[in-house]
Amino acid sequence: MDIELIPKKKIRADDYIIVSFAVGYLLFAVVFSLGALMGVIIYPFVSLAVLSLLRIKDGLDKTNNGGFRNINKILLGIILFTFSLLFLNWMLTRPGISSYIIIILITFPITMVGLAGIIKGLMIDLYKSNHRVLNIIVGLITVVISLIVFSTSSENFIFNIIVLSVTISINVFSRAALYLSEYGLSIIHLKNFRLFFYIISDYMLYVGKDGNVIVAKME
Numbered sequence: 001m002d003i004e005l006i007p008k009k010k011i012r013a014d015d016y017i018i019v020s021f022a023v024g025y026l027l028f029a030v031v032f033s034l035g036a037l038m039g040v041i042i043y044p045f046v047s048l049a050v051l052s053l054l055r056i057k058d059g060l061d062k063t064n065n066g067g068f069r070n071i072n073k074i075l076l077g078i079i080l081f082t083f084s085l086l087f088l089n090w091m092l093t094r095p096g097i098s099s100y101i102i103i104i105l106i107t108f109p110i111t112m113v114g115l116a117g118i119i120k121g122l123m124i125d126l127y128k129s130n131h132r133v134l135n136i137i138v139g140l141i142t143v144v145i146s147l148i149v150f151s152t153s154s155e156n157f158i159f160n161i162i163v164l165s166v167t168i169s170i171n172v173f174s175r176a177a178l179y180l181s182e183y184g185l186s187i188i189h190l191k192n193f194r195l196f197f198y199i200i201s202d203y204m205l206y207v208g209k210d211g212n213v214i215v216a217k218m219e
Contacts (some may be wrong), residue, residue, distance in 0.1 A: 120178065176196035
């Protein structure tokens, strides 16, 4: 019997998300050509900043007995994170970069996060049904809010930032609840929330018969 390390439904959902991102970015480029062009530079550095934080977390993880390797991960993570922030600050404060361009650069990936929630909720039945429905609803609301923000003017910059911040926060918690439901865990117990970051990193979770959660790093 074959043992699936990663269920095929998850892989298929990820494939749909990748295709959706590609199609979405093409539409983004047609409507917002300057924003899409800047995104080619901005988004990789945002990803680098996120990966740097995950590297720091990995280095600080007490279960990861890496010795000096852990110290190297932490130092490298701090250096890359600082460099990413400095570059992003320099790039986004260039003359001619309006507040509206910054808004659409933030809004596009949030739109994709909402769309990913819809796809995962529809396609992956490993999660509890109520959490799947919740993520579909949150995803739909996120896409609608994003479309509204795309159509607003730069005069609403602060308001849009607040709305997008609340929207992404709700998505993080709803997605955490979805992922944890696969293991029979509830986000109501806030101590489980940290496990969400292990799930989105290269870790596997196992729930023992005693109810204890075992975290194992994928090699």
